[in-house]
Amino acid sequence: MGFFFYILITRLTPIKYDVRLVLTAIAGSLGGIFLVAAWWRFGILTLCMLCVGLVLGFFVSSVTFFTPLGNLTIFSNDAVFWVTFSCIVVLIPVIFMGCQRILSILTCGFIGSYSVVLAIDSYMYTSLSYIALNVLKRALSPHFRRAFTNVPFQTNDFIILAVWGMLAVSGITLQIRRERGRPCFPPHPYKLWKRERERRVTNILDPSYHIPPLRERLYGRLTQIRELFQKEQPAGERTPLLL
Structure with a gap:
């Protein structure tokens, strides 16, 4: 969401670069919060996996056009480029929607x-960062289609490519071994919370059954805090009694 929002505000508004970054971060955060909230409350797995699949599809499509295939003359036409790019993006979630766990991993x-x-590119130059930057520049600049984007690999590129491959393979292998024998996706948190609450209500032997409700506990805690700041009231005459 943040990626498309950045392209939108860059092409339609003249605001500064730093402001665009801040607005993009806010838009991406709001989109992530909305997606997490939809999963937490309703457990809409298909919507979440569709977003995940589109992200992977975008990445695969970007890698495809980062290769010499992206420099073919036919792709200098924006219509052909974006239609082909979008088809690859949509194809990935369509293929993996039947095995959503593999898609997520x-x-x-x-x-x-x-x-x-x-992150490495921020400290040491690598042409691998252009996998995403080429698509972004193509979306922002109408003249970028004329550019030759075949970047020669250097020694540090091969090293970073090897590190990237090892991280990807080790991460995928670790997740597959870790998730073996487990259910594909657990119930959404709201369902678990509701089930736990019903269990506490019906099971009087559960120690948590005797815990006061959250509202009463908060009110009691606020009362204790309020008493700490109250002055002690005088108890009446403090002089010794006359006999």
Whole structure:
């Protein structure tokens, strides 16, 4: 969501670069919160996996056009380029929607390891960062289609490519071994919370059954805090009694 929002505000508004970054971060955070909230409350697995699949599809499509295939003359036409790019993006979730666990593991492995590559690019130049940058520049600049984007690999690129491959393979392998024998996806948190609450209500032997409700506990705690700041009231005459 943040990626498309950045492209939208860059092409339609003249605001500064730093402001665009802040707005993009806010938009991406709101989109992530909405997706997590939808999963937490309703457990809409298909929607979540569709977003995950589109992210992986975008990455696969970007890698495809990062190769010499992206320099073919036919792809200098924006219509052909974006239609082909979109078809590859949509194709990935269509293929893997039947095995959503594998889709989630592959996305985490490849996207997570590529994030390390982008972090390395902040300190040491690598042409692998252009996998995402070429698509972004193509979307922002109408003249970028004329550019020759075949970047020669250097020694550090091969080293980072090897690190990227090892991170991706090790991450995918670790997740597959860790999730073996487990259910594909657990019930959504709201369902678990509701089930736990019903269990506490019906089972009087559960120690948590005798815990006061959250509202009463908060009110009692606030009362205790309020008493700490109250002055002690005088108890009446303090002089010794006259006999």
